[in-house]
Amino acid sequence: MPDKKITIEYNDRVVRQFLLATVIWGLVGMLVGVLIAAQLNFWQLNFATPWLTWGRIRPLHTNAVIFAFVGNMMFAGVYYSTQRLVKARLASDFLSSLHFWGWQLIIVAAAITLPLGYTRGKEYAELIWPINIAVVLIWVVFAVNFFWTLARRREPALYVALWFYIATIVTVAMLYIVNHLSIPTGLLHSYPVFSGVQDALVQWWYGHNAVAFFLTTPILGIMYYFLPKAAERPVYSYRLSVVHFWSLVFVYIWAGPHHLLNTALPGWLQNLGMTFSLMLWAPSWGGMLNGLLTLRGAWHKLRTDPVLKFFAAAVTFYGMATFEGPLLSIKSVNALAHYTDWIIGHVHAGTLGWNGFMAAGMIYWLLPRLWNKPLYSTALANLHFWIGTVGILLYVAAMWTSGITQGLMLNATTEHGTVLAYPNFLDTLNTIRPMMLMRVIGGGLYLAGWVVLAYNFYRTVRGAQPVNGTIEVYEEAPAPAGSRLSLGATFFGAPTVFAVLAVGFATMWMLGSDLVSTAGLAGAVACLIACVALLPSRGGAWTGWYEKLLLNALPFTLLTFFAVVAGGLIQIIPTMIVQQAQNVEDRIQVPYTPLELAGRDLYVREGCYLCHSQMIRTLVPDILRYGDYSRLGESIYDHPFQWGSKRNGPDLARVGGKYPNIWHLRHLENPRAISPGSNMPTYPWLLANDLDVSVLPSKIKVQRMLGVPYGPLSAQQIFDQVDDQAKGIAKDLRAAGAYIAPEKEVVALIAYLQTLGKSVPVPPKTNPTP
Amino acid sequence: MFKRLILEDSSTLYVITAFVTAATVFVSITWRAVRMPRAQIEKFAQLPFAPDSTLPHHDPHA
Numbered sequence: 001m002p003d004k005k006i007t008i009e010y011n012d013r014v015v016r017q018f019l020l021a022t023v024i025w026g027l028v029g030m031l032v033g034v035l036i037a038a039q040l041n042f043w044q045l046n047f048a049t050p051w052l053t054w055g056r057i058r059p060l061h062t063n064a065v066i067f068a069f070v071g072n073m074m075f076a077g078v079y080y081s082t083q084r085l086v087k088a089r090l091a092s093d094f095l096s097s098l099h100f101w102g103w104q105l106i107i108v109a110a111a112i113t114l115p116l117g118y119t120r121g122k123e124y125a126e127l128i129w130p131i132n133i134a135v136v137l138i139w140v141v142f143a144v145n146f147f148w149t150l151a152r153r154r155e156p157a158l159y160v161a162l163w164f165y166i167a168t169i170v171t172v173a174m175l176y177i178v179n180h181l182s183i184p185t186g187l188l189h190s191y192p193v194f195s196g197v198q199d200a201l202v203q204w205w206y207g208h209n210a211v212a213f214f215l216t217t218p219i220l221g222i223m224y225y226f227l228p229k230a231a232e233r234p235v236y237s238y239r240l241s242v243v244h245f246w247s248l249v250f251v252y253i254w255a256g257p258h259h260l261l262n263t264a265l266p267g268w269l270q271n272l273g274m275t276f277s278l279m280l281w282a283p284s285w286g287g288m289l290n291g292l293l294t295l296r297g298a299w300h301k302l303r304t305d306p307v308l309k310f311f312a313a314a315v316t317f318y319g320m321a322t323f324e325g326p327l328l329s330i331k332s333v334n335a336l337a338h339y340t341d342w343i344i345g346h347v348h349a350g351t352l353g354w355n356g357f358m359a360a361g362m363i364y365w366l367l368p369r370l371w372n373k374p375l376y377s378t379a380l381a382n383l384h385f386w387i388g389t390v391g392i393l394l395y396v397a398a399m400w401t402s403g404i405t406q407g408l409m410l411n412a413t414t415e416h417g418t419v420l421a422y423p424n425f426l427d428t429l430n431t432i433r434p435m436m437l438m439r440v441i442g443g444g445l446y447l448a449g450w451v452v453l454a455y456n457f458y459r460t461v462r463g464a465q466p467v468n469g470t471i472e473v474y475e476e477a478p479a480p481a482g483s484r485l486s487l488g489a490t491f492f493g494a495p496t497v498f499a500v501l502a503v504g505f506a507t508m509w510m511l512g513s514d515l516v517s518t519a520g521l522a523g524a525v526a527c528l529i530a531c532v533a534l535l536p537s538r539g540g541a542w543t544g545w546y547e548k549l550l551l552n553a554l555p556f557t558l559l560t561f562f563a564v565v566a567g568g569l570i571q572i573i574p575t576m577i578v579q580q581a582q583n584v585e586d587r588i589q590v591p592y593t594p595l596e597l598a599g600r601d602l603y604v605r606e607g608c609y610l611c612h613s614q615m616i617r618t619l620v621p622d623i624l625r626y627g628d629y630s631r632l633g634e635s636i637y638d639h640p641f642q643w644g645s646k647r648n649g650p651d652l653a654r655v656g657g658k659y660p661n662i663w664h665l666r667h668l669e670n671p672r673a674i675s676p677g678s679n680m681p682t683y684p685w686l687l688a689n690d691l692d693v694s695v696l697p698s699k700i701k702v703q704r705m706l707g708v709p710y711g712p713l714s715a716q717q718i719f720d721q722v723d724d725q726a727k728g729i730a731k732d733l734r735a736a737g738a739y740i741a742p743e744k745e746v747v748a749l750i751a752y753l754q755t756l757g758k759s760v761p762v763p764p765k766t767n768p769t770p
Numbered sequence: 771m772f773k774r775l776i777l778e779d780s781s782t783l784y785v786i787t788a789f790v791t792a793a794t795v796f797v798s799i800t801w802r803a804v805r806m807p808r809a810q811i812e813k814f815a816q817l818p819f820a821p822d823s824t825l826p827h828h829d830p831h832a
Binding site: 081084085087151155157159222225228229234235238239242246247251254275278279282471502503506509531543547548561570667735754 | 785788789791792793794796799801802803804805806810811812813814815816817818819820821
């Protein structure tokens with residue numbers, strides 16, 4: 001009975017749950033953010049306590065705001081809008097609940113393990129392997145629930161917001177799985193399967209696209225749904241939204257290498273990352289303009305409507321951050337900005353302005369609808385907007401000023417570029433202290449705004465009755481005639497075949513030997529001629545194929561997936577091949593001794609990589625300050641790589657042998673005793689804790705599996721080597737006036753620091769005579 | 771060619787090819803979007819405004 005109407009009740013309960021979690025985890029994440037910002041000014045706030053130390057709780061901040069705050073906000077927005085766009089209740093109440101509670105459990109597990117020092121040592125990918133598995137499982141639950149709901153939809157057309165959600169789900173799954181591939185050494189520890197430059201590329205392919213597909217595409221979907229709803233007018237240009245989606249999805253995935261400019265990453269990858277980053281200007285600004293122009297004719301409402309205020313400011317910040325991102329990806333600009341606070345300012349313009357304000361706007365819009373009660377106080381919401389805006393502006397202005405100052409001072413030279421103008425790193429730190437304090441104030445104001453939201457939320461829902469939306473629909477949704485697109489037609493339709501052939505031939509042309517390369521070029525040209533020749537007669541059919549694609553979720557999802565996979569594989573596969581011991585030129589890393597490896601794991605545990613890079617760029621000031629530039633082969637056995645992304649302290653790539661052991665001991669015990677004015681935390685527990693050597697045989701076994709050339713070592717041989725080296729360092733320390741037992745953790749860390757920069761030369765390859 | 775590509779400085783060719791591929795996608799999609807029929811555009815743009823605001827039901831689980 002297609003004309004029989006039924007009433008569908010949406011599952012808004014899970015939306016309310018995710019919304020509440022957004023508010024709570026937002027508070028936690030921002031509070032930790034303000035604390036770590038303050039720690040950089042006042043080292044005493046580390047409290048000489050391991051689980052409160054900067055290096056351990058900075059990952060807590062980033063994970064909390066990305067996965068807990070924005071994650072929960074995203075799920076709330078996706079579930080609310082998807083049900084309404086497809087006119088169907090979420091497919092499974094059980095999966096919805098499992099998704100919610102599973103995600104919260106993961107967050108709690110992260111909040112416990114990160115301060116305890118359990119980490120993989122890769123930014124935004126710190127969570128240990130059992131939690132990684134839980135994340136993947138819960139993401140699959142989300143995907144099944146979402147796609148199952150799409151399969152039951154009563155609206156055949158897929159609105160553009162759903163496209164963004166689809167791209168998010170498939171791409172995040174791919175990125176997360178690849179970047180978290182690890183081999184466990186125990187229940188709470190693992191080594192990533194990638195190392196050195198491979199690991200760097202995979203990490204920033206993931207890291208960049210975590211921003212793209214976790215913090216951007218789902219929020220764009222939310223923008224395309226909630227902004228028109230709040231403005232009560234359709235999106236300015238649906239055509240532009242189509243271009244926005246496809247170009248963003250296709251281009252974003254290639255831009256990751258811009259995080260590694262001027263490093264040991266092969267030059268062609270750096271150029272690729274820069275080129276595609278610059279191309280991102282077009283789709284990003286297209287999306288921003290589409291959002292802002294949707295408000296045409298409704299601007300007067302901004303005076304009174306806090307929701308529109310938040311949305312308009314959020315979209316503006318999106319435009320600002322996406323203008324700044326490509327700018328920072330230009331190699332010469334990056335030489336100034338990378339490793340400085342400018343990047344922190346850029347990131348927070350995006351997260352506080354775009355993500356945080358979109359979240360606030362969505363929450364204020366949803367509250368009255370999910371609890372059937374007007375917002376407690378519009379005035380408080382407006383107050384939140386202005387406090388938050390002033391907070392962001394202070395924060396971002398402070399970080400821009402600080403970052404540019406850092407860049408200029410650290411890169412400044414005199415004597416015709418042969419001597420550093422500011423050789424002491426601390427000169428820069430002391431110069432930017434006022435800006436760092438302003439950051440704390442800006443962040444504190446933003447947090448205060450969020451507290452106002454939390455209060456408004458509480459007062460609105462207190463005593464209110466939660467309600468679920470309903471809709472009347474025809475019992476059996478009429479499918480448009482001939483709208484089905486089978487998988488066969490998807491993959492063997494002319495547009496797909498031509499696209500695959502073109503990419504295949506182009507790959508042959510670029511990567512093949514002489515004959516294959518020529519064949520590839522010929523094939524690519526033939527493809528182009530065939531397309532042009534067939535267009536007049538087959539163009540209509542191809543258009544029909546595309547129209548059907550917009551109505552068929554599975555083929556759409558698969559093609560989106562292949563679009564993002566292509567961008568990843570083309571970067572990663574050549575890098576895997578280039579970083580093999582036989583391809584390395586000039587220098588190659590010496591594998592760590594067991595004690596050094598243990599020390600390296602402590603370095604990772606304490607999050608040292610978050611303040612100290614191990615990558616001397618191919619830039620004169622870097623070389624003058626830190627030594628010869630880093631070679632690709634010098635980190636070939638580093639699982640995970642430790643190139644870093646920020647220099648709150650100096651680079652350590654060649655710190656080995658630069659100072660005596662006693663210097664490192666005193667520095668770790670009290671940095672200010674060695675470097676007056678330093679903001680580094682103290683690490684007294686490293687001098688008190690015994691090193692756990694029992695795990696080393698398992699760790700070395702895994703390292704060997706990953707290709708690190710350790711010889712056959714029995715457990716006893718490993719323990720003996722540790723003992724010998726540790727006693728040597730302890731003896732040296734004792735000679736310098738410090739008594740430290742050889743079994744203490746600090747001895748291992750010193751052993752690691754003293755080996756940094758040690759490598760052996762690789763003899764030049766001789767070409768065999770033909 | 772592959773060895774030369776990854777080990778030597780022939781990045782220009784690679785980057786230009788990638789740029790042309792992406793630009794082709796961009797132009798194709800723009801062409802397709804511009805040619806979308808007005809009725810279809812309006813239908814899509816109106817999707818968020820489906821009449822979903824009937825009287826809400828109280829959530830019995832809350």
